[in-house]
Amino acid sequence: MFGPLTSKPGSSQANKTGSWRMGKKPKFLQKNCIACKMCILVCPENCVLGGEKNTYHCDYVYCKGCGLCAEICPKADIMMIEEGEQ
């Protein structure tokens, strides 16, 4: 008899890691963005989306609130805000 032992690639989408956030979430200001894509590269959940300047945002269903995007942004165009704020 076997229990659940293996998983196929892509199955991490099943884990809604947004529930792991502990109070803070990133806010993409979309003002001084130069589209360097550092926020996309550094995100451990691969949940930052965007293409042109000032179009970047993230999927809060998966964002764990680690703050790496805000930390790495060279233009300080991402800030960490309280969970309840807009």
Add this chain to the structure above:
Amino acid sequence: MKKFLEGSRAVAEAIRLCKPGVISAYPITPQTHIVEELAQMVANGELKAEFVNVESEHSAASCVLGASATGVRSYTASSSQGILLMGEVLFNIAGMRLPVILTCANRAVSAPINIWNDQQDSVSMRDTGWIQLYVENNQEAVDFHFIAYRLAEDKSILLPVMVCMDGFILTHGIESVDIPEGEKVDKFLPAYQLPYKLDVENPLTLGPLVGPDYYMETRYAIQQTMKDALGVLPKLAKEFKEIFGRDYQDLLVEEYQVKGAKKVIVAMGSVCGTIKEVVDQMRAKGKKIGLLKIMCFRPFPYERVYQALKDVPKVAVLDKALSLGAQAPLAEEIKVACWGKKKAPKIISSFVAGLGGRDITAESIKEIYRRLNQKEVSLDFIDLKPELLKEKYG
């Protein structure tokens, strides 16, 4: 072919015939000769395997875990502290259902440091999810490795198997051993096929994180599979006998003069040879005594043990390991097997002997049979030296 071989050498010959693709081990007394011999075979080109030298037993176990997960037959061996250092990975190997085979050259555990034989190392790993087989002599040490691979790789089982052989007594003991023909082993043990494996062409995660939603089912499945293994072993014993000619009964227990016996000792490992000698001597004098040898300790064959012991009035259990502060590990199982039954032994006494390599002589065994004339012993040490004990530290 019959050969006069050291136990370790005989095991290495058996492993060569099993054709593992990856061997990884870290040397530790008394396991060293096994892996030394295998390394030599690989270097000489007699065994086409990857021998991975590592910096610790934790790495050795991790290495065979990885190898097994890619679908390669894998082997490792260790003893004592090495087995303990592997501990974390042993749980992982079983949890990931990888059919790794490990030889445990049984040795006492520190402190105080002691390189000689008892069974504390493997017995301490009884809850890892590994199947544990204990051998009496070097012929069993050879044969049980073929059986171990067959059992581990059975599609309905897929659990690792630890073959436990007493350090020095067997690993360094020289006996006449039949090393079977390679064709016979190939017939009994076909090439290894895993139903799932790590493969870059077909990506898969083994052993991922699971939450409370999934974990319990993985443990339940192992618990059920352990019971299934009790059913597979007798079938393997039958098939083994057909090919190799040696009869291991049901591979769970061996009854030696148990029928009609008034007193029986239950034990496992090489001490069973000494007990058989004493049984023969005392049976010749008309004493109705016997031995129940446990070959499979995990899964534990409770029903089989009960059937063997139900008509025996007095039973002594001989442990070569302890669960400090509680009942002795094997005695505990025997008591559970007989608990709550209407027809059961009147006395089940528990004795511990041979810790840290203290010889268990024929006289020690006779002492145990004698002690069965008295009231039940909850746990006592045989051949203890009270003169070495004192109340003050130092």
